[in-house]
Amino acid sequence: MLTALLLGVTFTLVTASTPPAPIGKLVDLGGHRLHLNCSGRGTPTVVIENGLGDLSFDWILVQQRVAKHTRICTYDRGGYAWSDAGPVPRTFDQLNLELHDALRRAGEHAPFVLVGHSYGGGVVRSYVRRYPEEVKGLVLVDIVSEDQYIPMGKHAGLIRDDAKGRPIPSPHEEMNGNAPRIQTTASAPAPIEPPYDRLPPREQALHAWAASLPALEEAENSQREWSTEYFAAWARESRDGSLGARPLVVLTRAKGGYGDDLDMPGAEIERVRLETQRALVRLSTAGSQQLVESGHSMHLEAPDTVAAAIAQVVDAIKKH
Numbered sequence: 001m002l003t004a005l006l007l008g009v010t011f012t013l014v015t016a017s018t019p020p021a022p023i024g025k026l027v028d029l030g031g032h033r034l035h036l037n038c039s040g041r042g043t044p045t046v047v048i049e050n051g052l053g054d055l056s057f058d059w060i061l062v063q064q065r066v067a068k069h070t071r072i073c074t075y076d077r078g079g080y081a082w083s084d085a086g087p088v089p090r091t092f093d094q095l096n097l098e099l100h101d102a103l104r105r106a107g108e109h110a111p112f113v114l115v116g117h118s119y120g121g122g123v124v125r126s127y128v129r130r131y132p133e134e135v136k137g138l139v140l141v142d143i144v145s146e147d148q149y150i151p152m153g154k155h156a157g158l159i160r161d162d163a164k165g166r167p168i169p170s171p172h173e174e175m176n177g178n179a180p181r182i183q184t185t186a187s188a189p190a191p192i193e194p195p196y197d198r199l200p201p202r203e204q205a206l207h208a209w210a211a212s213l214p215a216l217e218e219a220e221n222s223q224r225e226w227s228t229e230y231f232a233a234w235a236r237e238s239r240d241g242s243l244g245a246r247p248l249v250v251l252t253r254a255k256g257g258y259g260d261d262l263d264m265p266g267a268e269i270e271r272v273r274l275e276t277q278r279a280l281v282r283l284s285t286a287g288s289q290q291l292v293e294s295g296h297s298m299h300l301e302a303p304d305t306v307a308a309a310i311a312q313v314v315d316a317i318k319k320h
Contacts, residue, residue: 022082027102031175032084034102035076040067044111048074051118065307079219081210090222092126097171110134117141137247137313146231148276156264163232195300240282247316248284249309252277254291
């Protein structure tokens with residue numbers, strides 16, 4: 001009853017005419033701003049890359065745990081929550097440049113441990129290629145790979161199959177004309193659904209607010225569109241050992257939960273999923289995998305496990 005009351009009060013504050021104040025800092029990237037929230041002390045610094053539809057504060061349960069042991073930063077990609085809509089298209093390279101510059105301008109220093117969830121897995125793999133000297137370890141949290149079938153309506157397909165063979169545009173911080181500001185007042189926030197109901201009351205209200213902002217869908221559409229080009233290119237490469245000997249932990253949900261309502265048997269989708277998740281371990285010569293009894297949103301459903309995997313990588317780096 002108390003939790004419901006607190007949520008109601010917080011929700012009223014969040015959806016008022018004045019948008020909620022950022023919980024972190026807005027970093028100016030020269031015409032557009034990125035929201036960055038860092039806590040804790042120590043090195044290496046852990047940096048979280050969200051999945052599609054997730055916000056910086058959705059990782060509060062993990063951030064609170066990790067911050068007891070080292071520095072950790074969460075952030076909102078351009079078009080998410082308080083972050084302004086950044087330059088387009090929203091390629092992995094563009095996202096990498098903005099995160100790199102935001103960390104530098106905020107005074108956050110390498111070495112970094114990158115944690116990628118779902119879509120964010122591709123983003124952190126790209127970051128290692130672009131800034132290899134900064135990244136000392138990775139945790140991949142139930143990410144989607146270029147070889148994994150995923151439901152697309154009634155079809156089970158590979159993301160890479162939608163690639164058009166377009167060259168990746170060069171990333172840049174400059175905006176054409178005035179930088180658009182995010183409309184921070186949501187008109188009709190959707191009710192909180194599982195697993196986001198595991199968040200504290202404040203973060204539930206913030207999620208309902210941010211998920212209803214108009215810029216989010218546009219940003220995500222561009223991210224989806226351009227991720228296909230990366231996955232298609234990576235599929236043509238030899239990927240084993242591409243991360244060198246960086247400590248790597250691959251967290252995989254134990255059960256995919258697929259039925260037979262798609263154009264491919266659920267058992268076959270699951271077989272390929274587990275096979276491709278095992279292949280991710282081979283990206284590093286120091287890789288390992290853990291099967292987790294959880295749904296896809298492990299940062300909400302199994303925060304202790306995710307935090308422990310991060311600590312494992314942090315400790316491995318400290319020993320060398």
